[in-house]
Amino acid sequence: MTTDFAAQGADLELVGIRKEFPGFVAVENLDLKIPAGEFFALLGPSGCGKTTTLRMIAGLESPTQGQILIGGKNVTDQKPHQRTVNTVFQNYALFPHMSVLENVAFGLRQRKVSDPVAKAQAALDMVELNHLAQRRPQQLSGGQQQRVALARALVNRPALLLLDEPLGALDLKLRRQMQIELKAIQIEVGLTFMHVTHDQEEAMDMADTVAVMNQGRIEQMGAPEKLYDRPKTAFVAKFLGQSNIFVGEVAEADSTKVSISFKGHKLTAPAERVEKSQGKVAFGVRPEKTMFHESQPQASSDVNILGPGTITDIRFTGVSNQYQIDIPEIGELTVFAQNVGKSPVVELGAEVWVSWRVEHGFGLADLPSGEEDTE
Amino acid sequence: MKFSLGKFLLPTYVALTFLFLAIPIGYTFVFSFNDSIKSNIIWRGFTWDNWLNVCGQQEVCDAFGNSLIVAVSATLVSTVLGTMIAIALVRYRFKFRNATNLILFLPLATPEVVMGAGLAAQFLDFGWQKGLGTVIIAHTMFTLSFVVVTVKARVATLDPALEEAGRDLYANPVQVFWKITFPLLLPGILAAAMLAFALSFDDFIITQFNSGALDTFPKFVYTAAARGIPAEANVIGSFVFIVAIAIVLAVQIRSSIKQRKLAK
Amino acid sequence: MAFVALGGSAPEAVQQAPRKTGRVALLLLLPGMSYLALFFLTPFVSLVLTSLKQPDPSGVIGRYDFGFELGNYAYAVTQYLPQILRSFSFALVATVIALAVSYPIAYFIAVKARNKPLLKGLLLTLVVAPFFISMLLRTFAWKQIFSNDSWIVNTLKDLGVFGADSYIIGTNFAVIFGLVYNFIPFMTLPIFSSLDRLDLRLVEAGADLYANPATTFRKITFPLSLPGVISGTLLTFIPISGDYVVASRDFLGGPETAMMGNVVEANFLRIQDYPTASALSVMLMAAIVLLVSAYVRKSGTEDLL
Numbered sequence: 001m002t003t004d005f006a007a008q009g010a011d012l013e014l015v016g017i018r019k020e021f022p023g024f025v026a027v028e029n030l031d032l033k034i035p036a037g038e039f040f041a042l043l044g045p046s047g048c049g050k051t052t053t054l055r056m057i058a059g060l061e062s063p064t065q066g067q068i069l070i071g072g073k074n075v076t077d078q079k080p081h082q083r084t085v086n087t088v089f090q091n092y093a094l095f096p097h098m099s100v101l102e103n104v105a106f107g108l109r110q111r112k113v114s115d116p117v118a119k120a121q122a123a124l125d126m127v128e129l130n131h132l133a134q135r136r137p138q139q140l141s142g143g144q145q146q147r148v149a150l151a152r153a154l155v156n157r158p159a160l161l162l163l164d165e166p167l168g169a170l171d172l173k174l175r176r177q178m179q180i181e182l183k184a185i186q187i188e189v190g191l192t193f194m195h196v197t198h199d200q201e202e203a204m205d206m207a208d209t210v211a212v213m214n215q216g217r218i219e220q221m222g223a224p225e226k227l228y229d230r231p232k233t234a235f236v237a238k239f240l241g242q243s244n245i246f247v248g249e250v251a252e253a254d255s256t257k258v259s260i261s262f263k264g265h266k267l268t269a270p271a272e273r274v275e276k277s278q279g280k281v282a283f284g285v286r287p288e289k290t291m292f293h294e295s296q297p298q299a300s301s302d303v304n305i306l307g308p309g310t311i312t313d314i315r316f317t318g319v320s321n322q323y324q325i326d327i328p329e330i331g332e333l334t335v336f337a338q339n340v341g342k343s344p345v346v347e348l349g350a351e352v353w354v355s356w357r358v359e360h361g362f363g364l365a366d367l368p369s370g371e372e373d374t375e
Numbered sequence: 376m377k378f379s380l381g382k383f384l385l386p387t388y389v390a391l392t393f394l395f396l397a398i399p400i401g402y403t404f405v406f407s408f409n410d411s412i413k414s415n416i417i418w419r420g421f422t423w424d425n426w427l428n429v430c431g432q433q434e435v436c437d438a439f440g441n442s443l444i445v446a447v448s449a450t451l452v453s454t455v456l457g458t459m460i461a462i463a464l465v466r467y468r469f470k471f472r473n474a475t476n477l478i479l480f481l482p483l484a485t486p487e488v489v490m491g492a493g494l495a496a497q498f499l500d501f502g503w504q505k506g507l508g509t510v511i512i513a514h515t516m517f518t519l520s521f522v523v524v525t526v527k528a529r530v531a532t533l534d535p536a537l538e539e540a541g542r543d544l545y546a547n548p549v550q551v552f553w554k555i556t557f558p559l560l561l562p563g564i565l566a567a568a569m570l571a572f573a574l575s576f577d578d579f580i581i582t583q584f585n586s587g588a589l590d591t592f593p594k595f596v597y598t599a600a601a602r603g604i605p606a607e608a609n610v611i612g613s614f615v616f617i618v619a620i621a622i623v624l625a626v627q628i629r630s631s632i633k634q635r636k637l638a639k
Numbered sequence: 640m641a642f643v644a645l646g647g648s649a650p651e652a653v654q655q656a657p658r659k660t661g662r663v664a665l666l667l668l669l670p671g672m673s674y675l676a677l678f679f680l681t682p683f684v685s686l687v688l689t690s691l692k693q694p695d696p697s698g699v700i701g702r703y704d705f706g707f708e709l710g711n712y713a714y715a716v717t718q719y720l721p722q723i724l725r726s727f728s729f730a731l732v733a734t735v736i737a738l739a740v741s742y743p744i745a746y747f748i749a750v751k752a753r754n755k756p757l758l759k760g761l762l763l764t765l766v767v768a769p770f771f772i773s774m775l776l777r778t779f780a781w782k783q784i785f786s787n788d789s790w791i792v793n794t795l796k797d798l799g800v801f802g803a804d805s806y807i808i809g810t811n812f813a814v815i816f817g818l819v820y821n822f823i824p825f826m827t828l829p830i831f832s833s834l835d836r837l838d839l840r841l842v843e844a845g846a847d848l849y850a851n852p853a854t855t856f857r858k859i860t861f862p863l864s865l866p867g868v869i870s871g872t873l874l875t876f877i878p879i880s881g882d883y884v885v886a887s888r889d890f891l892g893g894p895e896t897a898m899m900g901n902v903v904e905a906n907f908l909r910i911q912d913y914p915t916a917s918a919l920s921v922m923l924m925a926a927i928v929l930l931v932s933a934y935v936r937k938s939g940t941e942d943l944l
Contacts, residue, residue, distance in 0.1 A: 058543055059542075059543075060539050060542070060543070079542070079547070080539075080542040080543050081542050081543075081544075081545045081546055081547050085543075086543055086544065087539075087540070087543045089536050089539070089540055090536075091534070091536060093534065093536035093537050093539065093540035094540075095537060095540070095541075095555060096537075096559070097558045097559055106541075106544050106546075107544035107545050110544055110545035110546045110550065111545050136637065138637050139637060152544070153543075156544070156545075385743060385746075385747050385751065386747065386751075388743055389743065389744055389747045389748075389762075392740065392743075392744055393762075393765050393766075396765070396766070396768065396769050396820075396823065397765075397768070397769075398780070398784070399769070399772065399776070399777040399778075399780035399781055399784075399820075400768065400769060400772050400777070400780075402780040402783065402784060403772055403776050403777070403780050406780075406783075416783060416786075456670050456671035456674060457671060459667040459668070459670065459671055460667065460668055460671040460672065462667055463663075463664045463667035463668045467661075467663065467664035467667070468664070469664045469665065469668070475668065475672065478672065478675055478676075478679075478680070479675070481679070482675070482679055483874075484873065484877055484927060484931050485877070485924065485927065486877055486878055486880060486881020486882075486900070486923060486924075486927065487878065487881060487882075488881040488882075488883065488899075488900045488903050488904070488920065488923070489686070489881060489920045489923055489924045489927075490679070490682070492686060492903055492907055492916055492917060492920045493682030493683055493685060493686040493920065494678065494682045495907065496682065496685040496686050496688075496689040496913065496917055497678075497681060497682040497684075497685035497686075499685075499689075499913070500685050500688070500689070512678055513678070515674070515678075516674065516675065516678040516679050517679075519671060519674065519675060523671075573770065573771070577770070577773055577774060579774065579775060579884060580881075580882075580883070580884070580900075583904070583908070584907065584908065592773065593773055593774070593775050596773060596775040596776060596779070597775055597884070597887075597889070600775065600779055600782075600887075600889040600890060601889045604776075604779060608776070609776065612772050612773050612776045613772070615771065615772070615773075616768075616771045616772045619771035620764070620768060620771060623764050623767075624764065627757075627760040627761075627764070631756060631757060631760075634756075
């Protein structure tokens with residue numbers, strides 16, 4: 001039983017991972033590299049294969065094809081109890097027939113580490129739960145159980161810590177607090193964390209690198225800001241935040257910009273932000289980068305303009321107002337306007353134009369479903 | 376409210392029914408104190424003798440002892456075999472699932488006389504002598520399905536994530552079973568064992584067909600019924616009843632105390 | 640079915656689709672299932688074979704040769720038709736009465752005592768308590784209570800309800816009474832189990848939609864408790880049809896109350912007419928199998944256990 005524990009985290013590498021279940025393919029062809037010491041988030045909707053991927057890394061499932069390397073070592077054939085990986089489970093999976101302390105000490109005892117009780121108490125100290133050491137898990141609140149689960153995994157100082165939607169069962173305020181704590185702990189202990197979640201805000205907030213997964217594949221991977229600023233596929237554009245998407249044929253393309261013809265209007269985006277510059281291309285822009293005007297704005301080469309249209313819905317979300325604008329023959333656009341108190345006061349039905357600066361647009365590598373190229 | 380009389384109707388009915396259910400228990404208990412000579416039919420007077428000297432009628436004690444031996448042996452075997460089956464049913468995928476469920480169900484739906492006669496016919500064909508061995512075999516057989524049902528219900532409450540957490544925390548499969556699965560299943564296994572024991576101890580029909588000359592307690596009572604059941608049998612019957620009720624009540628009180636402690 | 644009614648406050652079942660495959664499953668199943676195959680299934684083969692045996696030519700009692708004597712069945716039916724019919728009619732009557740008696744008890748414990756766990760546990764214990772005294776002692780107690788010079792019989796005679804020659808022991812009434820008594824727990828527990836799972840808000844919805852209590856019971860409560868009722872009915876009817884202790888002449892029975900079980904007992908253990916006894920057993924089992932397969936065809940096998 002290999003118990004080589006890193007003083008800090010180790011690299012994780014997935015090569016050509018594929019997982020088939022009877023009747024469907026959960027993970028198609030996964031290649032992934034996470035450098036040591038990083039907080040990595042695997043983000044995607046339910047059913048995208050992220051939990052399956054996590055279970056394969058933990059050893060609880062075997063890949064149909066491919067290899068898993070931890071710290072450069074091929075662990076694909078190792079059983080879970082042989083891997084230097086620990087998991088924080090979605091519903092915590094705390095052993096109900098043991099005290100909190102015994103739960104945390106369990107892994108240490110199995111590995112025959114010396115002085116398990118003292119180390120377990122130190123781990124409980126780190127999550128500020130030492131005073132509950134003798135209680136049973138059932139007597140603790142959700143947030144406390146979560147922290148015990150974390151301590152139970154961390155006390156083993158694994159090369160890689162896997163977190164399976166650990167904050168899902170907590171209420172909003174507690175979740176925010178735990179996000180901050182988790183990030184702080186990760187930085188402090190320097191371990192590699194892999195966090196699986198469907199909550200994009202959580203992923204963007206905590207992670208150094210985010211991978212967006214859809215139907216068994218990673219669609220895009222990178223730092224949260226980069227992913228948000230420049231989504232490369234329609235799925236990422238709509239799953240991570242919201243986007244207005246326009247599909248049209250490329251009209252002009254040179255080294256600085258690309259323009260498409262969208263239902264009679266010309267829309268331009270910077271060439272370096274466009275993935276595909278031939279044929280039918282989908283352009284997009286984030287709603288918070290758009291604005292609306294009550295009178296037709298002046299045309300300019302820096303700005304894309306669409307309109308006129310009518311405001312069909314206004315939603316107040318505290319921080320911002322969200323406007324749905326229906327432009328005839330074009331469709332619906334969403335505009336977010338920050339609630340700074342001095343925005344133009346408009347009502348439902350008002351006639352407005354929508355504009356955004358060219359540099360904020362992006363061009364996707366694929367088309368939204370329903371608009372596929374018929375090549 | 377229109378049904379205010381109805382509110383009392385149901386509880387009264389239930390109370391009366393429980394009284395009714397208790398009549399033979401009371402009768403048996405009372406007559407265990409009867410100062411009878413041989414047959415315990417007419418009340419002759421109160422005495423402690425029967426209780427103090429249970430083995431005055433040696434056959435009663437012998438039969439009781441045999442029942443205990445059979446029940447303990449059968450319980451051990453059927454609890455182990457049945458627990459294994461229950462775990463497989465809940466946790467594993469395998470072919471012939473329907474057939475397995477059906478085969479496990481049939482003993483519960485077969486009249487005892489059919490099972491008893493069948494086994495007896497088989498022992499006849501095999502040429503096996505009927506006695507202690509054949510009784511234990513028979514009892515193990517018919518208690519098995521009861522064990523499976525009881526343990527299965529308990530296995531169903533076991534979150535698989537707990538065992539996965541154990542493997543994640545460096546326990547190999549054998550350690551996971553003994554340190555996590557088994558302790559959590561134990562209440563169900565114990566309940567199954569108690570059920571199997573009770574069923575075996577009280578069994579008559581299957582025993583009568585398969586025990587040859589060996590007497591178990593129910594068999595003794597049956598054959599004694601013709602000439603008169605000695606009061607000592609009432610003593611043993613009452614004694615078993617008191618012990619059983621005590622165990623059941625103790626378990627319930629203990630679990631309600633536990634519940635209250637956890638809720639704090 | 641409903642054997643875990645005594646489990647009391649067991650934790651809720653966790654959704655788990657059977658996940659793991661592999662040889663471990665076979666290893667776990669093999670010992671127990673082979674045991675059942677050897678000592679439950681093959682006895683049926685022995686039973687059928689024995690029912691077809693012929694008497695040994697040497698004429699020794701109890702010795703038989705393998706054969707194909709279907710005549711054994713004809714003999715069994717013609718000889719014992721009254722007992723066969725009586726078994727099923729007793730079983731039917733006793734089951735119906737047991738249902739009527741047990742349903743209110745199950746209802747009371749499952750619905751009225753739902754929020755009082757101590758009371759619930761106590762009541763369930765009381766229902767099951769008769770089990771803890773040997774069935775033979777229980778039945779024998781009733782025999783004494785109903786015997787010819789018992790208090791009850793004498794009082795009924797004094798009141799003029801009974802004639803001087805009237806008796807209870809040995810009548811159909813006595814046997815059915817004893818059968819019902821012994822099987823009340825078998826009927827109560829499954830019904831209790833079903834009703835325990837009844838969502839009372841459905842009953843409230845009924846009331847909200849203008850149904851009076853009787854209609855609510857008929858259209859909502861009873862149909863939802865049907866699985867338990869069917870379970871209980873099967874668990875009562877089947878054992879009763881094969882019983883012979885209650886109907887035995889040493890207990891509550893008489894010369895005119897013999898059931899199939901009594902005949903099988905007499906033929907197998909006393910007369911040593913194994914073929915006839917086996918033929919009767921096979922016929923009884925066939926009837927039960929028909930009954931159960933009708934049930935299984937409707938509800939599948941997963942709910943059986």
